[in-house]
Amino acid sequence: MLLSTDDSLDTPETVSTLRVEKVKGSHLFKIMGYSLQRNIERGKFLESATFSVAGYDWSITYYPNGNLKALDDYTSLFIYLKTEAQLVKAQPSFTFLDQDGNPLSEKRTTDVFNFSSVEKRTSDYGFLSFVKRSTFESVLKDDCLLIRCTVTVFKDFPVEVEPAFPLRVPPPDVHQLSLLLEAGYGADVIFEVNGVTFNAHKCILALKSQVFRAQFFGPLKEKSDTIIKIEDMDAQVFKSLLHFIYSQTIPEFEEINGSEKKHNMAQHLLVAADRYDLERLKIICQNILYNSIDRSNVVGLLSLAEMHNCIHLKTACLKFLACPEILGDLVATKELKMLS
Structure with a gap:
């Protein structure tokens, strides 16, 4: 769907994203001479060294004869948050292994537990009756x-406000000047673009474009009244550029049949808008190109956005490329080289 280029000042719908990522880490607590430790009194524990997962410090506490609330003949096992933190969301699991790494017993939870070392929340989680010693x-x-403890931490990243499309298009600030362009009254400059000539008015062009202003009235202004030739632009693109300067609209887009042709026209017109410092036209072209982003053109649009300083279009392309499936397809092609 083609985004509207009308003069509405309505604020577009905004988008915010809360991103959650999982960070997993494991620690192996090795107890040598286990029989010398197993007879410590009930309620006493052995503690592992401190280890870090997702930027938080943890330790394992193992009760060979169980916590005071454990069932008879059961060991107790906990993970303890040592970092001072308001809230850490994590999912722990525990496994007993023999010296060859063979599992003897394992317990895990499907729930995400809220750890906290402040307020009244708990800073540890585990099993009062983990496994019987006799087993x-x-x-x-x-x-x-x-004892292997694996901790999966769920990290919430700050809410990000994304640039919303369509971008707000500033309203036109000129009226009826397109009639002056069509009639050619008072034209004082002629452009020749690939064999096609266009009559225009220096003052109007200079009013809307700093580039034209410098060309006609700056220190390096044109010294003669001859025709100004433009070799590196399509005539239809230059015609649309002139029409926009005079009317602040581009009805030519409505007359183009086929989304691909409209997409190509928007790319060329964006380059021209950047060349002549027409920011409003750049925004309109970005809105049009945003609606046509797909696998076949995203790399080219990203390059175009980078070259012509189109921050919002660049962000949209990068977000599209962030999909693993799409990025995987590009890895298998030579197009990916364009991203480096």
């Missing part, structure tokens, strides 16, 4: 017990 102590090798 694993007889099969330990070399009197060694390994």
Whole structure:
């Protein structure tokens, strides 16, 4: 759908995004000479070294004879948040291993637990009755017990406000000047673009474009009254450029049949708008190009946006490329080289 280029001042719908990422890390707590530790009194624990996951410090606390609230013959196992933090969302799991790395017992939770070392929330999570000692102590090798704790932390990133399309198009500030262009009354400059001539008015062009102002009235202004030749632009594009300067509209787009032709015209007109410093026209072209972003043109549009300082169009292209499936397709093609 082609975005409207009318004069409405309505604010477009805005978009905000809350991004959540999972960061997973593991720690292996190795207890050598396990039999010498197993007889410590009930409620006493062995603690691992501090390890870090997702920027937070943690430790494992293991009760060989269980926490005071544990069932008889059961061990207790917890993970403890050591970093001072208001709220950390995490999902822990625990596995007992023998010295060869073979699992002896494992427990995990499907719930995300809220850790906190402040206020009245809890800073640890685990199992009061993790596993019976009798189920694993007889099969330990070399009197060694390994406890692996895996922590998945869910990190919330700040809400991002994304540039909303369509961008707000400033209202036109001239009226009826297009009639003057069509009639050619008082024209004082002639442009020749690939064999096609256009009559125009220096004052109007200078009023709307700093580039034309410098060309006609600046220190390096044209010294003669000869025809100004423009070699590197299509005549239809220059005609649309002139029409926009006089009327602040581009009805030519409505007359183009086919979305591909409209897309190509918008690209060429954006380049021309940047060349002659016509910011409003650049915004209109960005809105049109935004609606046609797809796998076949996103790399080219990203390059175009980068070259001509179109921040919003560049952001839209990068967001489109952020899809793993699309990026994967581009990796298999030579187009990806254009992104480097």
